[in-house]
Amino acid sequence: VIGGRWWTRRRPVTTLAVVLLLLLTLAVSPIVFAYSGIYDVAATRQHTPAVYWVLITTLRQSITRHAAREAPAPPADLGDAGRVALGRMLFDEHCAACHGAPGIAPRAMGLGLTPAPPNLVTRSRDLAERDLFWVIANGIKMTGMPSWRYVFNDHEIWSLVTFLKVMPTLAPVEYAPAGTPQGEHPAVTAPQVTMAMLKSRGDAARGRTALRQYACHTCHEIPGVTGADAITGPSLRALGRRMYLAGGLLNTPDNLVQFVRAPRIVEPRTAMPDLAVSEQDAIDMAAYLYTLR
Amino acid sequence: VPRKRRVFRIERRIWAMRILHHSGWHAAVALVALLSGACGQRDEPRVTVPDSDTARGRHLLHSYGCGTCHIIPGVSGANGQVARPLHGIADRGYIAGVLPNTPDAMIDWLVDPPAFATRTMMPNVGATRADARDMAAYLYTLRAEPRTARSVRGFIERFTGAHVVPLPPEVEP
DSSP states (O other): SEEEEEEESSSOOOHHHHHHHHHHHHHHHHHHHHHHHOOOTTSSSOOHHHHHOOOOOOHHHHHHHHHHHSSOOOOOOTOHHHHHHHHHIIIIIIHHHOOOOBOOOOGGGGSSOSSOOOHHHHHHSSOOOOHHHHHHHHTTTTOOOOOOTTTTTTTHHHHHHHHHHHHHGGGHHHHHHHHOOOOOSSSSSSSSOHHHHHHHHOOOHHHHHHHHHTTTTGSSTTSTTTOBOOSOOOOOGGGGGGGGGTTTOOOOOOHHHHHHHOOHHHHOOOOOOOOOOOOHHHHHHHHHTTOOO | OOHEEEHHHHHHHHHHHHHHHHHOHHHHHHHHHHHHHHOOOOOSSSSOOTTOOHHHHHHHHTTTGGTTTTTTTTTTTTTTSSSOOTTGGGOOEEETTTSSSSSSHHHHHHHHHHGOTTEEEEEEEEOOOHHHHHHHHTTTTOOOOHHHHHHHHHHHHHHHHHOOOOOOOOOOO
């Protein structure tokens, strides 16, 4: 066929067939994917960086957009002292179990979740008040965050928002005075942990998974751990090169394991909570952290 | 890990480092800077310290010798390798892990660190409250990278095995 426009040309049936087949494949492949069971839903298996980016960007943009349209304006008496007290009470009772608090670890139910409930010290500081209200009221689909709209009234939710804005200005030692009971495990370890021991007994791959299961990535940046981009605690990048840990501990495997297992014995005022890390898990974590150079 | 895969990983890393070497580190740094610029305004201090002089604070950080232990962006000669670099100090959740990151706490900390953390190596340099106020004002201009830039930097660093933001030299723990 010579001449004429592309769309007026006569063409063999095969082109049409190929296009239809492609469309059909596109439509069917999600169904095949879902039925095949190939996708690993295990919470221990971290997202790839690309998938994490899609999920987290969708989440953030959705919160900003919907809060701007749906959340009511903050009440005039938002910063009230009474609200702070009420907010703190509600936070301790309903939120700290999963999100933790300054110097206090999440309880067992809050650990090992994917996505992990974020630490709120920097997160709530940097989010707008209406965004916080919207998230608490409506919850977030496909995460562990429930909707509280039918549990709390608006006054209580705004009080929580007030407290979330005050929490980042509290010293951990004010929030959780030294001696606050935190899990029950015997204070740290008999054997001296050495580099040789990390090599023989430590499993870096297992340690990397353990860092997520103990929610370390909700406060620290940890290279190689997806979603570990928080700034509440110091970044753990190049930990293997640092001279000191926790401000004044010489960077040795033994000190690292001690600090991970019993931070408040090492530094009583630290914001780092006691997560009841077992000795083997601490050794595995250390094995991974020393690969960061 | 099978030998073939291990060799591939090493080769990949060598190639990435070659490319980065030839294109210059500036490219990687510029990329991060570009992303930081694109993802939010970060040139304003996170909080303003009342009655303070940011420029004077920068000079004071130099003259109190903070740079002998810390890398401090924007302070000449501040490339100390002992303590943490102060990139992004304005946005961190805590100061030295023990104080909330607020102007008052920052000023208290700069005046007398050992009063707040039992183990800290940071000495009391004898700064007055007025000097500490100015230094705090400068430190609150050192913003963290936005999340996306942080993730991209992390990815570049992990893939190439090299560091975009400067770090202390190798020490054997």
